Amino acid sequence: MESYIRPGCVILTIYLRLPNWMWDKINVDPAPWIENLISISTHGFWETGWLYARVQDRLTLSCNGRLMLVSPWRPVIGDKHQILCVTPIAAAYNSTANFSVRGFNIAQPTTKLLCIFGGKYLVQEATQKLHADTRIQQGPQCLTFSCSFPSTSGRGFIEVEDYDQSSICFPFVVAEESICCEIRMLEEKLNIIAFGDALEGREDLMASRSQALKFLHEIGWLLQRSHTRATSSKAPQQHHAVGFSAARFRWLLSFAVDQEWCGVVKMLLDTLFQGNIDVASPVDFVLGESLVFAAVNKRSKPLVACLLRYTTKSAPVGSGAVATPARFLFTPDMTGSSDITPLHVAATITNAAAVLDALTDDPQQVLAPNSHAIFFLN
Template sequence: IEDQELSTGFLPFIVAEDDICSELCTLESLMNDCDIDSSKFKERGEVLEFLHVFGWLLERFRLAYDLDFPNHQDSRLSNLEIKWLLEFSVERDWCAVLKKLLNILFDTKIGLAYYYMEQLLDEVSLLHRAVRRNCGPMVEFLINYVPQQNAVPQASISQLLTSPLFRVDKKGPSGVTALHVAAETAGAERVLNILTSGPEE
């Protein structure tokens, strides 16, 4: 990833899997538009920030494994940055990008401790966000997502496999479950069907 300031005009260069690149390519029209109005200027800045931070995280992950580069505590992202990356991905229906983020963040070599990640995800409420967006593929991905076993402490694996990370009956910040949100959302029949036929049911 390019390490210049945004004002230099350089765009981040990200090397990733095909499905991730396909999702990120949906930003091309915004990034290539030389005549954006003020309403799009802020969005473009947020996109650039996401690409820079996401690219930096991918590079840290590569260094940690390919070069056995130490991951010092002071080089990790803050909780606010992690939440923002996750929210940004869900709000754009990026399943592949979100999966990559979760896999990296759960990885014990570079991410947060497993229990801290659980707490952070509770605060972000990704499943509730996906249901409100009426995004079936994202909802299906989340309710079936399981962190890679080498990223989870052995003592937590059996509990994780019997208790999904994103539970459909778990209450969000507003005190309602994703099931209730889907039931009250017009045109969300497909999402409701996914929730009621998921691994918990």
């Protein structure tokens, strides 16, 4: 149940597993099935209010248990309507962002634009009012608008909706400005216009775009859950948001490391040690991810330096535990598989002089007593 998507409306998603022949039957005539669903209801849930149901290309509309409409579904927004790019994809909280939305057929007499964040509509406007060029256009159209964000981090949506409730949407993230600066580097990967008409390599570009969109959704959802947990920390324990899954967090962390984003990586590690992730031991989890090795293999001096200087002293939110003294998590001599250290890796790959400098300049000076060995490897 996701009311954050559409304020004032709770979207209940029901997953059904049926044989193909049954789906075919429902698609031909969904009316008897909807009427049967209403009639067998014992608690009145399906008999109260409006019920809009769509199966493939057929839709039904019921009101207070009475079937009012059965009709083919012909969406106005379909393959010919598309959001090609949105800028910015990340906005700082406590700021005003100037958005630009480019796409095909997004400014029509019957369409409106919605900007949704934090369970509220920040913008609800007819798209033609946001479209500066009133001439008929064959190519992409551009909508521009501004909205201000509160001191809240999370995920929002920009949605173009038509009168028949068909819609297309695009996510954006609200976070600290330093985090937003790094996330906005994905805008080029998300911009379909920049792909051009060339077919060669397009499949790889679309796959990269899909991964970038997934990251936007996931990082925004994590920020939103973490904010909810932090702001409800004084409430009873049962009201706390459930932790983010370890598998999803691992994917986010790997993506951020691959992009060499120091700010996002630090924010993710902070989130982990604030108790927002479903792991038994945050320290064991993060040390098992071989982050320094990944940074060395990418020859990323800034990321290596960021990890070696990262410290944590936070206790999980709501745990009642006292925060432990600050401790460094990563060292240049930490061992991985076959007792290999990041220093060994840096010494055996090309163009890694800057990374070696970062490893030997760690704040704990772990390697200082053995500096002669370092020069030998270098």
